[in-house]
Amino acid sequence: MKIAILGAGNGGCAVATDLSLKGHQVSLLKTSNSMHNENYDYLVETKGLISLFEDGRTRTTRLYQVSKDLSLLAEAEVVIIYVQTNYHEALIQRVAPYFKEGQIVIINPGYFSTAYMLKYCDCAGLTIVEAESSFIDCRIAEPGIVKVGFRNVRNPVGVYPKQNLEKVRSKLDALDCRLVYLDSLLEASLHNPNMIVHTVGAVMSIPRIEKTQGDYCMYHEVFTPSVWRILEQLDKEKMDVLEALGCKRMPYVEACKYRNSLDDTRDGKEVFFWYAAMPTRAKGPIVVDSRYIAEDVPQGLVMLESLGKKLNVATPVTFSLIELASYALGRDLRKEGRTLEGLGEENIKKILDDCLI
Numbered sequence: 001m002k003i004a005i006l007g008a009g010n011g012g013c014a015v016a017t018d019l020s021l022k023g024h025q026v027s028l029l030k031t032s033n034s035m036h037n038e039n040y041d042y043l044v045e046t047k048g049l050i051s052l053f054e055d056g057r058t059r060t061t062r063l064y065q066v067s068k069d070l071s072l073l074a075e076a077e078v079v080i081i082y083v084q085t086n087y088h089e090a091l092i093q094r095v096a097p098y099f100k101e102g103q104i105v106i107i108n109p110g111y112f113s114t115a116y117m118l119k120y121c122d123c124a125g126l127t128i129v130e131a132e133s134s135f136i137d138c139r140i141a142e143p144g145i146v147k148v149g150f151r152n153v154r155n156p157v158g159v160y161p162k163q164n165l166e167k168v169r170s171k172l173d174a175l176d177c178r179l180v181y182l183d184s185l186l187e188a189s190l191h192n193p194n195m196i197v198h199t200v201g202a203v204m205s206i207p208r209i210e211k212t213q214g215d216y217c218m219y220h221e222v223f224t225p226s227v228w229r230i231l232e233q234l235d236k237e238k239m240d241v242l243e244a245l246g247c248k249r250m251p252y253v254e255a256c257k258y259r260n261s262l263d264d265t266r267d268g269k270e271v272f273f274w275y276a277a278m279p280t281r282a283k284g285p286i287v288v289d290s291r292y293i294a295e296d297v298p299q300g301l302v303m304l305e306s307l308g309k310k311l312n313v314a315t316p317v318t319f320s321l322i323e324l325a326s327y328a329l330g331r332d333l334r335k336e337g338r339t340l341e342g343l344g345e346e347n348i349k350k351i352l353d354d355c356l357i
């Protein structure tokens with residue numbers, strides 16, 4: 001299948017390599033000069049030679065194209081958006097003219113960016129798929145080599161419009177990305193694990209990140225009993241919002257277990273601490289102003305707070321984390337955040353109506 005991936009960062013490169021190794025024709029399209037430039041230059045020089053290091057072995061493939069020409073996405077059957085979610089809106093606006101009828105657009109992770117698709121694109125002939133989280137935990141280890149930390153055993157996604165699922169299911173299944181289809185796209189948007197785990201974990205880690213100058217692994221040490229109580233309170237606020245939107249309550253640890261283990265009899269919290277303790281886990285966050293806070297507070301928590309206000313659901317921990325994170329970073333994260341106004345209330349309504357069908 002012809003696939004275009006927008007975003008040549010950790011996740012974009014990992015999934016591009018994975019899909020190319022599975023025999024797909026993959027175009028990796030770089031959308032900015034913000035980061036991973038050395039890796040991009042290497043890929044251009046070697047005409048797309050890239051390796052995945054996983055479970056002690058390295059597999060190498062050649063991507064079909066590596067380019068900054070975003071119009072190339074028009075040639076693809078499946079387009080995957082894999083940039084940090086802070087840049088979704090600007091990127092979707094920029095590439096809107098290139099989408100073509102019949103394409104499937106996967107947003108990974110989604111965080112409700114289907115609303116931006118509706119805001120800027122003619123979506124009549126498109127199918128939009130939002131993922132809860134990156135399919136693969138990964139880092140670019142050196143130019144041309146991506147290290148896999150963990151591969152989700154299930155990747156829950158929501159599809160818009162829902163009626164298109166049967167039409168596109170065979171193409172999505174052919175990606176062999178362990179996709180499972182949720183009843184509601186809202187669940188995929190709000191079960192982004194990083195909205196809970198990164199925000200509480202990174203804010204509570206601020207002194208350790210600074211003291212160790214980045215020689216720090218958040219998952220290995222921050223989730224002590226008191227921090228866990230904060231996480232559970234934030235999680236409750238997220239579930240209150242989901243419930244007010246007509247979705248079922250699902251705790252963070254259960255959503256995490258569903259993605260990370262095929263053994264449904266295990267205890268959710270036990271699965272989380274098993275996942276957190278993995279030795280293959282990348283260090284991080286290595287600076288305070290990194291995407292753990294700078295992405296997941298404005299894109300996740302500001303959106304949660306905005307939904308809570310609209311639905312009359314109290315979100316005091318969400319509020320407090322946004323305040324603390326803003327003071328720590330020295331800027332107002334609400335100003336750069338995802339709100340109902342920015343997503344467009346009419347777009348949100350279309351998505352909610354579709355979820356309720």
Ligand SMILES: NC(=O)C1=CN([C@@H]2O[C@H](COP(=O)(O)OP(=O)(O)OC[C@H]3O[C@@H](n4cnc5c(N)ncnc54)[C@H](OP(=O)(O)O)[C@@H]3O)[C@@H](O)[C@H]2O)C=CC1
Nearest residue numbers: 007008009010011030031032034083084085087134137138
């Ligand atoms: N990596 C992981 O293990 C996991 C990642 N995620 C989520 O997946 C998404 C992608 O993660 P990952 O690939 O690691 O992220 P990266 O930090 O590697 O960034 C991805 C891409 O985002 C774009 N980007 C970053 N900063 C800017 C900027 N200032 N201006 C414009 N574009 C920018 C760049 O796109 P380009 O290359 O096109 O210039 C960059 O390569 C994120 O939302 C992340 O939270 C979730 C779980 C695990």
Ligand SMILES: CC(C)(CO)C(=O)C(=O)O
Nearest residue numbers: 137138149194198282284
């Ligand atoms: C790899 C992992 C799980 C670390 O939090 C992640 O979510 C990320 O890098 O965004």
